Amino acid sequence: MATATGFREHDKVGRRLGSNGELAFQDCRVPAENLLGEEGRSPFPGGTAALGRRIPRFQAINPGIGRAAYEAALEYAKLRVQGGRPVIEHQAVGLALADMAIRLEIARNMIWHVARASDHPEAYADGSLPDLPLQIMTKVFTSETARQVCLAAAQIFGGMGVMRELPVQKYVRGALIFLHPESTNSVARPKIAEALAGCRRASSMAGE
Template sequence: MFSLFLTPEQKAIREMVREFTRNEITPIANQRDRLDDFDERFPWEVMEKASGLGLRTLALSEKYGGAGADALTSCIVTEELAVGDVGVSATLGQTSALARLWFDRVMTPGQRERFLPQFLSDHRYHLATAGHEPDTDLGWCYHRQPDPQAGYKTTAVRQANGDWIINGVKNFITSAPIAKLIAVHVRAKSASGEVLGPTSLLVENGTPGLTIREHDKVGRRLGSNGELAFEDCRVPATNLLGEVGKSQFVGAPMGRRMPRFQAMNLGIGRAAYEAALDFAKMRVQGGRPIVEHQAVGMTLANMAIKLEAARSLIWQAAWAADHREAYADGSLPDLPLQGIAKVFVSEAVQQVVLDAAQIFGGMGVMRELPMQKYVRDALIFLHSEHSNDVARLRIAESLVGFERAGGMGGD
């Protein structure tokens, strides 16, 4: 099992990111969150500084210019960034995770030669993956595998010269408005109409036939999210990511991924809890700080219990993501630990931020303070990746040994 002692390197990077968050993210987050214009709201200056510290390339291997951070270290960094703002954390964390997947594991040498130098040299070079669609039937049925005919509506038709023509729409795509390279997951077809299966293609931002529209969200507003519309969008044969019929997105192990979303969510809860604790020590009612009132003290205690339990689940799932052999030898239960963390953390943090707002009283709903922002940010995680009900159904399937092939199309 993983050690509860962090390495000196992990503690050092945690302190470095904590200081960066305290000095660069927290001071601007609440004010930027209130801006309507995306170009004014998005904190490029923060993103560039974070990239300069190596946070954009954190999980990428040292061989290809990154830090080679494991899943646990990545989750520690993700939590610290999210204490300042979850949108910043989401943007950096996704690019880091996709860089590791694409450059280290999936790309051909030719693709690496084309894209890696641009990625390393440009602090604004971010990555995105486009799976979710407005009306895709992914064949979710309890205890049944997806229908082979279900799947993405977005199509890519292979041309005689090997190029692909993409048509369709993707929505709810994290970092779509800012990403310079996007892995688009499609239903591949031959020129004759034969279905070739789920396939991933790399599409550069600015490719003719691709239109990107920003989504306006109530939470995670310092991040970006958008819709991709493809109309006869041509990409070269050399942009095939992996193999035809074996989408890198659909094949991800279910419930055993790195719990990146859960670490982000924990950061929101921690920020709300720490703000509420500081306020309770300062606010005086009945002649003493309200933290000394039993009801407030017990509320804060319950918040601390939820957050510590959440972190334990996240760290266990993160360690397991890098040590999947621990499932096979019985060291870990044969359960989707990331899915378990998803349900518990999202619901625990939702309660934590509401309790924190309650401690602030009337000040909790004032836009001058970030408490209302934490409530909005936390709400998103009840439905990120997929809903908690779907996660519970997947956990229920695992209890009887049902193994579902493929993954869901979502953020």
């Protein structure tokens, strides 16, 4: 009887409560009736393209991680005194926090937008929503926003930003993890480009 020849749980830098691992089988036969989808093809119709209109999952986590880092950095910047005044009054720090707040607000609104699209798929047909992979676009923007905001927060904390006694380093590690679920951003961007090309082709044909 075939058995699992090996199991290894991944030691991730972040999101450690969500376990990932590898399971290897040797001489294992799977009955034909247990086949998912077609042989040689993904069991998930549409592959990563199908992510375009699914309910947002990881996307909604990204602004949360970023906001936690932002709020920690904002509080620290108000308390930490450098050069005789709170560091938030130093232009570089104030502008960094302003940029963090802007990005997080955009990310939050993108989440609401894609959630509405998931609840109302008919909005694509009636033209209320653009025929674009909003889910993938939101994933790219929110994950990169979380990374940028968390790294900026670590910079505001200075040397304390890499100390395990403070939560900022945990936010940075968590933000790095969410660059990869569902599809990496380097894979997602070509999908968005393909959708844009399709829209342009459709628009060009309509104008002819």
